[in-house]
Amino acid sequence: MKKIRMESIGVSYPRKKFWGIGSLSHAVHAGLHCLKNSNYHPMDVQVLINCGIYRDGHYAEPAFSTFIQKKLGINTEFQGRRTLSFDLQNGGCGMLSGIHVLINLILSGRIHSGMVISSEANADKKPDPNYQYKNSGAAVMLDLSPNSQIGFGNFVFKSFEKYMNLYSSFVSLTQKYGRLLIKKTKELEDAYLACVQSVIKELLDTENLSADDISFVIPSQISEYFLNKLPENICFSAEKIINLTHKYTDTLTTSVFLSLKHLLDEKVIKPGQKIILLTVGAGITVGASIYYF
Amino acid sequence: MANQKNIKIESLGIYLPETVLTTSELLSQCKHPPSLDFERITGIRERRKAVGEYAVDLAVKSAENALKMSRYSAEDLDMIICTSISKYNRKDEVDFEPSTSMMIRKRIGALRTINFDINNACAGMLNGIYVMESFIKSGAIKCGMVVSGELNMPLVDTSKQEIRHSFDRQLAALTLGDCGAAIILDKSDSDKYGLHQLDLITGAKHNHYCYSKPSKRGPGGVLLTKARGLHRKGAEHFPFYLKKTVEKSGWTMNDIDYGIPHQISVGVIKKNIKVANRFLGEKIPFRLLYNVERVGNTTTTSYFIVLHEFLLNNTIRKDHNLLFVGGGSGMVIAHATYTMDDLPERYISKFGSA
Numbered sequence: 001m002k003k004i005r006m007e008s009i010g011v012s013y014p015r016k017k018f019w020g021i022g023s024l025s026h027a028v029h030a031g032l033h034c035l036k037n038s039n040y041h042p043m044d045v046q047v048l049i050n051c052g053i054y055r056d057g058h059y060a061e062p063a064f065s066t067f068i069q070k071k072l073g074i075n076t077e078f079q080g081r082r083t084l085s086f087d088l089q090n091g092g093c094g095m096l097s098g099i100h101v102l103i104n105l106i107l108s109g110r111i112h113s114g115m116v117i118s119s120e121a122n123a124d125k126k127p128d129p130n131y132q133y134k135n136s137g138a139a140v141m142l143d144l145s146p147n148s149q150i151g152f153g154n155f156v157f158k159s160f161e162k163y164m165n166l167y168s169s170f171v172s173l174t175q176k177y178g179r180l181l182i183k184k185t186k187e188l189e190d191a192y193l194a195c196v197q198s199v200i201k202e203l204l205d206t207e208n209l210s211a212d213d214i215s216f217v218i219p220s221q222i223s224e225y226f227l228n229k230l231p232e233n234i235c236f237s238a239e240k241i242i243n244l245t246h247k248y249t250d251t252l253t254t255s256v257f258l259s260l261k262h263l264l265d266e267k268v269i270k271p272g273q274k275i276i277l278l279t280v281g282a283g284i285t286v287g288a289s290i291y292y293f
Numbered sequence: 294m295a296n297q298k299n300i301k302i303e304s305l306g307i308y309l310p311e312t313v314l315t316t317s318e319l320l321s322q323c324k325h326p327p328s329l330d331f332e333r334i335t336g337i338r339e340r341r342k343a344v345g346e347y348a349v350d351l352a353v354k355s356a357e358n359a360l361k362m363s364r365y366s367a368e369d370l371d372m373i374i375c376t377s378i379s380k381y382n383r384k385d386e387v388d389f390e391p392s393t394s395m396m397i398r399k400r401i402g403a404l405r406t407i408n409f410d411i412n413n414a415c416a417g418m419l420n421g422i423y424v425m426e427s428f429i430k431s432g433a434i435k436c437g438m439v440v441s442g443e444l445n446m447p448l449v450d451t452s453k454q455e456i457r458h459s460f461d462r463q464l465a466a467l468t469l470g471d472c473g474a475a476i477i478l479d480k481s482d483s484d485k486y487g488l489h490q491l492d493l494i495t496g497a498k499h500n501h502y503c504y505s506k507p508s509k510r511g512p513g514g515v516l517l518t519k520a521r522g523l524h525r526k527g528a529e530h531f532p533f534y535l536k537k538t539v540e541k542s543g544w545t546m547n548d549i550d551y552g553i554p555h556q557i558s559v560g561v562i563k564k565n566i567k568v569a570n571r572f573l574g575e576k577i578p579f580r581l582l583y584n585v586e587r588v589g590n591t592t593t594t595s596y597f598i599v600l601h602e603f604l605l606n607n608t609i610r611k612d613h614n615l616l617f618v619g620g621g622s623g624m625v626i627a628h629a630t631y632t633m634d635d636l637p638e639r640y641i642s643k644f645g646s647a
Binding site: 048054057058059061065066067069070074076077078082083084085086087088089090091094097104105107108109110157161164167168171172174175177180281282283 | 379382383386389390394396399404406407410411412414420426427428430431493496498500503506507511530533621622
């Protein structure tokens with residue numbers, strides 16, 4: 001069976017600057033990094049999906065992806081090669097959802113290659129204290145794998161609506177420029193932990209694999225508490241769970257891909273290994289996929 | 294490709310709020326009414342206004358209407374894609390998380406679905422169809438719903454306060470109306486029917502012509518449009534892609550029975566007909582359907598409110614070939630060719646003829 005691979009990854013790590021770096025700059029930095037690592041030219045990106053939630057200026061339209069497309073110089077005019085760009089939002093699972101969408105676009109024969117990109121930044125001058133995500137960006141280039149053993153396996157997404165009220169974020173328009181507000185309850189992380197087990201089990205069952213076959217699980221870097229509790233919840237040994245909270249903390253949609261890039265740069269992941277990408281987000285939605293290296 | 298068969302609209306649901314707001318009423322509420330004849334220029338006489346309802350309510354009601362005539366129940370759906378631009382799900386609040394599709398999923402009881410939101414301005418619902426088509430064709434899902442609830446009145450309310458002169462960039466907000474639309478998609482039994490081509494293209498260089506964000510003058514959100522530039526740029530490029538989509542479908546212009554354009558205003562639709570005629574070197578032989586004069590610009594849902602009306606009045610019938618012509622800020626150009634199956638008969642038998 002054909003597999004879709006990550007042809008290249010680019011990231012924009014959280015940085016400290018006096019004036020801060022916005023979501024567009026992070027996305028563009030990650031996108032350029034991804035294109036630099038790729039064999040593809042910007043004009044080869046047939047679909048660009050932006051999965052970031054929080055963006056400069058709190059734009060509702062046009063799609064924020066169009067700003068990224070323009071800055072990256074990806075087929076910005078109507079003549080010549082064509083690109084479709086749009087935004088996809090699915091909380092912290094957004095990037096994995098974007099990859100899932102792009103994989104199906106490639107498998108259906110619509111396109112040959114595309115990019116999923118995401119960045120997070122709070123545009124407010126005085127951010128809500130509940131907003132604790134570090135500004136960052138990540139981009140992934142996908143295409144059809146030349147080797148049927150390498151690439152993404154199945155995806156499992158599950159939503160648990162009974163926990164819907166535990167986390168919400170919205171822009172309040174009661175003041176000029178709007179203000180991003182986040183409502184988060186203490187029970188959120190325990191609820192995430194309660195939800196992940198069935199998703200991992202279903203994923204392993206669909207792939208006909210056991211926990212022993214998996215080299216690493218790269219989860220959203222929610223918190224130290226979440227990552228310490230995760231092994232017993234999904235029945236994996238603690239050393240297989242990647243915990244980089246000391247380095248990157250939670251960056252929402254980009255979190256898993258910052259960690260993945262770090263592991264690839266450190267050459268921790270070897271060819272032939274299988275890893276699970278595990279994302280959690282508001283809803284509660286849990287998404288997971290297996291990647292064969 | 295796992296499955297080459299066309300996808301089709303298995304069911305359609307529209308929710309149009311009952312309260313009517315006429316253009317003259319709306320202009321009288323403006324702090325500084327524009328001095329130009331807005332109704333004559335746009336051709337929009339009235340639009341619908343949701344009272345006591347929010348964007349997610351409009352989406353849920355349209356989703357429920359779609360499920361009423363569908364052979365699928367909510368539990369059968371494999372995917373929900375919400376494509377609303379306006380996510381005013383509470384007063385003065387625009388939702389980011391959880392996704393609106395998650396709220397819809399919960400309220401209609403579609404508890405098995407994969408769900409996420411897609412935002413691509415007015416081309417959102419067509420973009421949702423584009424994505425869902427790939428899932429159905431790759432065999433990942435069997436059926437799903439693309440849904441949108443557009444509560445545009447908060448933008449209109451801000452523009453009433455902030456418009457200062459006849460050339461104000463918020464003027465286009467006065468064309469907006471509220472509406473909800475939902476479609477259920479699945480695989481067509483025959484390649485004769487359903488969606489033949491759906492082409493979307495983004496010319497990001499032109500994304501500065503129209504945007505919506507929080508106001509910098511006061512509370513509320515605004516829609517700022519450079520209308521002339523937007524329409525000029527759209528008119529420069531859309532006829533080429535229209536022709537290409539028709540040709541890729543194996544059709545000629547004579548094969549098309551009706552065109553359904555994005556409902557911006559009567560003036561823009563008529564201008565675009567002239568532009569297409571000039572490009573093609575002949576008069577387009579099919580009729581363009583519109584009801585923008587009565588419902589205003591309902592953004593993502595506009596194609597489907599037209600489809601709803603012209604199904605009910607028996608204009609669109611089985612075997613009719615339709616051309617969807619649209620776009621949105623970004624700038625997005627979208628075209629789709631579609632052949633109607635038995636949906637018109639089923640729609641009339643469920644909701645009654647107009």
